[in-house]
Amino acid sequence: MPELNDRTALVTGASRGIGKAIAQRLAAEGVRVAVHYGTQEKSAQETVETIERAGGRAFAVRADLLRDDAVDELFTALERELEGRPLHILVNNAAVAPAPGDPALAAQDGYVPGLSDTTPEEFDRVYRINVRAPFFVTQRALSLMADGGRIVNVSSAVTRIAWPLLPYAMTKGALEMMAPRLANELGSRGITVNTVAPGITDTDMNRWVRETPGAEAGISALTALGRLGRPNDIAGIVAFLVSDDARWITGQLLDASGGMALAPAMM
Template identity: 40%
Template sequence: MSTYAVDALAGRTALVTGGSRGIGEASARALDAAGARVILSGRDEARLEAIAKELNDPVVLPSDLAVPGAGGELARRALDAGGQVDVLVNCAGVARPAAKLGEEENLDALLAVNLRGPFMVAGILAKAMAKRGQGSIVSLSSVASSRGISPSVDYAATKGAIDAMTRTLAFRYGPRGVRVNAVAPGYVDTEFSGGAGQIPGFEAAVAGETALGRVGHADDIADVVVFLASDAARYVTGQVIDVDGGFTMTKAVVRMGS
């Protein structure tokens, strides 16, 4: 469960994409606990409605960002439903289907959700936030974007694009009061991990190579999302923050010592 301060986001409206599971769901719950009115979006409407029953004054806007035009439509619907959007959390993403290196099959499907969707939602909402002179955008990246540890080249590339988008939007809209950051998780035990945690010894192996000695959980990421969305991070923008328990740091130390 999130441990973030109650009322840190009171009076603000937050749109969370990919809010039906994993880090997206945890972020939605943490934002709600911090006082924000949450607009939940994702493909699984039934799951979104079930989560919404446990939140305060939520809005549910189902959306499939794989569909062309869905990102822009979602941003406009969120503005209509909430009157304003103070916080955007881009959590929607897929790791599969993956494209084989050198082949185009399945590549467009991954690019659509991991890049086109967040690009369109963030672009439209950044402009709306800038008109009001304030706002915060937090996108989900991955340590795979900068460390070369993912076996999926296409997935890592989409997250690298999210990092570039984050920095560029931060530079463009910072003078108009909009902060833009990203969170780069390491391994997190969620459904998104594709059942890796069920492989005997896998999580123990990851924990053994992590400075904090354990794997990540969705709430570990969600609390950082809330921090970046709140005024506690008022002087933080253009950053991609690793939240991996020291996994990539430890891997680097191991490589240097080998």
């Protein structure tokens, strides 16, 4: 995609998992990538180094999205690197799932936090990172974004599947409301806003799939394409959405689950 060669992207939560794959894919297409991280400095630097070894351009920017000054910290570093140039692409990828209030529960095979054991503090933490942060990061990014820019939010298939991750699903449902409304608001500037909703993807956040006997086979059986998602599967979709080929797509939610839970399994 040669048209991306002169563009700069901010990818939040890009030190590992889906965010890392997105950063690497955009860099491979010629985009200069700001690799955001919260606490995983070593992983973020490894992402930058991997991109640079492959001939791409990247730099790391730190901001702990739990902090009140996170957006200021993030954009102070970003604007320093931009040196007056515009931002062209924003990918709101950073997210966390709730941790259990009772550590003993976490040790149980197949355990997923739900309603009964989510503390108020953990609920607030998840909302702060998954909803509040992308809202205010987007708000701040718009003053730097060039007309014709691209915003992509990363949601989850759990918004349409009755998975036990209730607080997480609620945050992703809130995130999905951003695209159609912002797309309408920003259309006059030629900025597109879309959402990608991965299914169960093989990342650190979903390491329980690998650790729980039978989980991978069970999830694969629920998926039309017969396997877990991979970070590169999602990265390719994001790369398309930020390209000129996707200029006429905005305000949309794209399911990127490999056809998870389309219908009951055939007997």
